[in-house]
Amino acid sequence: MGVQLGDYIPKKIIDFDDLKGKRLAIDGFNAIYQFLSSIRLKDGSPLTNKRGEITSAYSGIFYKTIMLLENDIIPIWVFDGEPPKLKSKTREKRRKLKEEAKEKLKKAEDEEEKAKYYKRLSFVNRDMVENCKYLLNLMGIPYVQAPSEGEAQASYMAKKGDVWAVVSQDYDSLLYGAPRVVRNLTTTKDSLELIELSEVLESLKISLDDLIDIAILIGTDYNPKGVEGIGFKRAYEMVRAKVAKDVLKKSVENYEEIKNLFKNPKVTDDYSLNLRLPDKERLIKFLVEEHDFNYERVKKHVDKLYNLVISKTKQKTLDSWFK
Known part of the structure; x- marks a missing residue:
């Protein structure tokens, strides 16, 4: 879901x-949800194997x-670890929305309506995530297991300069201090978008600290309802008037x-970014x-x-030789 900026x-x-x-650095969970939502049969149902597994x-x-590698882009997949306890309300809300969609799907009559509810039922389970990691391992593609939030870990890697940007549909990476966020890379229809944190702060004439306060006022995954009656414009005015912190407290x-979850998230340096x-x-x-x-296509x-x-890997060896 993420903060609405x-x-x-x-x-x-x-x-x-x-x-x-x-x-x-690709926010793995975010991308998987995109795939579950977009890679579907004509009636909206997801792809499955003979056992009915998605x-x-x-x-x-x-x-x-493979498409990214063909375009000379190296993806580093980052997966969520244990979510902060404050995220439990958001997780419960998502669970309820899926239950509602499940009931509405039973009553849906036409294919368009069914497709809409199938997409809302997208659900990432532990086995699916572990299989995604196993798949990447077989492909020789690096992935990083975050200790907590994947976007926080990806943002940390971007701040260090280990990756150029974070790939996510959400804007939360900006709150973790990611210098750049690329959107729509894991979708197929929309144009690629680049968001640079320095430009965001300069255009709004605020600090990162202020941006985090705006997000908390309008609602984050850690306080999904935000402060009642406050949207972005009012939150922005409050930050500029230097009254936001008093209201928030x-x-x-x-x-x-x-705020500390955004400013000092749990991250790790235990990762390798080398292709194999x-x-x-x-x-x-x-x-x-x-x-x-399909065998022929996969082969x-x-x-x-x-x-x-x-x-x-040959090019990397040549580059290191001539340095």
């Missing part, structure tokens, strides 16, 4: 050429990763704790034999992946 911050339309040669996420990760329970050669045999077995993907893309990784 999209209508009030500057964005640039970019294309794949602008991302060439760059490492990008495979849309594996399709998205496999083909999207009086109106938002756990204000200091929420894919395990072609086990990769084909996982996708084709275990999850019923073609596995060979393509292998050649892409070979070329990139």
Whole structure:
């Protein structure tokens, strides 16, 4: 869900050429939800294997990763760890919305209506996430296990300069201090958008601290309702008038704790960003034999992946030789 800042911050339309040669940290959970929502059959139902297990996420990760490598972009997938306790209200709200969609799906009559409720039922479970990590491991693609919030970890890596930007549909990475956020990279329809934190703060004439306060006033995953009656414009006016903190301290329970989750999140330096050669045999077995993907298509893309990784690791060796 994330904080709703999209209508009030500057964005640039970019294309794949602008991302060439760059490492990008992809918010794994956010991307998986995108795949579950977009990779579907005509009636809106997700892709499944013969056992009825949803495979849309594996399709998205496999083909999207190869497409990014073809465009000279190295994706680093980042996965959530244990969520902060303050996120429990948001998680419960999402669970209820899915239950409502499940009941409405039973009553839906036409295909369009069914497709709408199928998308709302997108659900990421532990087995799916572990299979996504296993798939990336077989592909030789780096992934990072965050100790807590994936966006916080990805933002930390971007601040360190280990990656150029965070890829997410949400805007929360800005609150964690990510210098750049790229949107729509894991979708297929919309133009790529680049948001730069420095431009956001300069255009609004505020600090990162102020931006976090605005977010808490209008509502974050840690306080989803925000402060009643306050939207972005009023929150912005309060920050500019230097009264936001007083209002927040009086109106938002756990204000200091929420703010600290953005300013000092749990992160780790325990990760490697190196590409490895894919395990072609086990990769084909996982996708084709275990999850019923088309052999010819998978084999073609596995060979393509292998050649892409070979070329990139050779180039890295050459670059280090001439430095």
